[in-house]
Amino acid sequence: MNPQHIELVKSTVPVLRENGVALTSYFYQRMLKNHPELNNVFNLDHQSTGRQPRALAAAVLAYAENIENPSVLAKAVEHITTKHVSLDIQPEQYNIVGENLLHSISExxxxxxxxxxxAAWKEAYFQLADILIGVEKQKYENLATQHGGWAGWRAFVISNxxxxxxxKRFTLKAQDDxxxxxxxxxxxxSVKVAVPNQALQQPQQFSFSxxxxNLVYTFDVKPEENGTAFSVANILLNQYKAGDVVQVSAPLKR
Ligand code: HEM
Structure with a gap:
């Protein structure tokens, strides 16, 4: 990026931050309207609390502020890419997020x-996107080459x-044995389930205690009292039984 573009981006960060709610709500509404398939990717339970919407835009703004020295964001990059890889986020999806974010900034x-x-924001966004895509590619390769490993989603049967x-304590085994x-x-x-009565899937992370x-995975699921109809924990607890199939991404360290 040339110095003039860097200055343009940095000078607008405070205004965008002040209008953070407008920025993120416009961004998500626009993106999910134009790309309804992403309703299967983002956790709609988190959307309703506003937690994730704030996180993505805040990360882009934090990056823009440090655009001359992106290494200060190394920890954030590690955190974001780990989450993305557990959700099978793919490079082409960065174009969708980018286009909608730029339209929201313009608005x-x-x-x-x-x-x-x-134009300056476009350069800044894709500079960050390229960093994330590169780190995620490496993580997918690492996952796929481990013994018994895989990248993306894999079908698991609930065995108990x-x-x-x-x-409740759930035990899962790979459907391919x-x-x-x-x-x-x-x-x-991450575990992805089908939302009852809707053509929709929802993912959520679960930790191993x-x-x-290398035979089965066991984890505990607790009810979410304030969960919406999209709460994966509540769907697992109330709708799923032994023999049912869920999609699972390979284990990652936080
Ligand atoms: C430069 C671009 C991006 C940035 C800076 C970014 C940043 C973030 C951040 C900060 C989080 C929160 C991590 C946490 O859980 O603490 C996150 C989560 C997430 N991101 Fe991204 N992201 C970007 C692109 C994308 C793309 C292209 C997709 C796919 C369409 C995506 C999908 C998600 C999803 C599904 C989550 C988890 C949301 C949830 O738990 O509800 N992100 N991202």
Missing amino acids: VLDVPMDSDLI IEEHENG QSIVTAEAGSFI EAQN
Whole structure:
């Protein structure tokens, strides 16, 4: 990016931050309207609390502020890419997010899409996107080459459900009966379920309280009292039974 573009981006961060709610709500509404398939990717339970919408836009703004020294964001990059990889986020989806984010910036700042300012933001966004895509590619390769490993989603059968403390303990085995990667206590998987009565799937992360062997994964699910109809925990607890199939991403360390 040239110095003029860097200046343009940095000078508009405070205005965008001030209008953070407008920016994120416009962004998500626009994106999910134009790309309804992404309703299966984002956790709609989190959307309603506003937690995730704020996180994505805030990360883009934080990056823009540090655009001359992106290494200060190394920790954030590690955190975001781990989450993305557990959700099978793909490079082409960055174009969708980028286009909608740029339209939202143009709307909030009231500048045309063909302005210099939006061109500068476009460069900034794709600079960050390229960093994330590169790190995610490496993580997918690492997952796929582990013994029993895989990248993306893999079908698992619920082999057992038992009552446990205030919730239930689920045990899953790979539907293909092949081995699965071992995992340390504290690592997590994403589990994707079908939302009842809707043509929709929803993912959610679950942590292992104990180390996992290469045959089955066991984790505890607790009811979410304030969960919406999209709460994966509540769907698992109320709708799923032994023999049912869910999609699972390979274990990752937080
Ligand atoms: C430069 C672009 C992006 C940035 C800076 C970014 C940033 C973030 C951040 C900060 C989080 C929260 C991590 C956490 O859980 O603490 C997140 C989560 C997430 N991101 Fe991204 N992201 C970007 C692109 C994308 C793309 C292209 C997709 C796919 C369409 C995507 C999908 C998601 C999803 C599904 C989550 C989890 C949301 C949830 O739990 O509800 N992100 N991202």
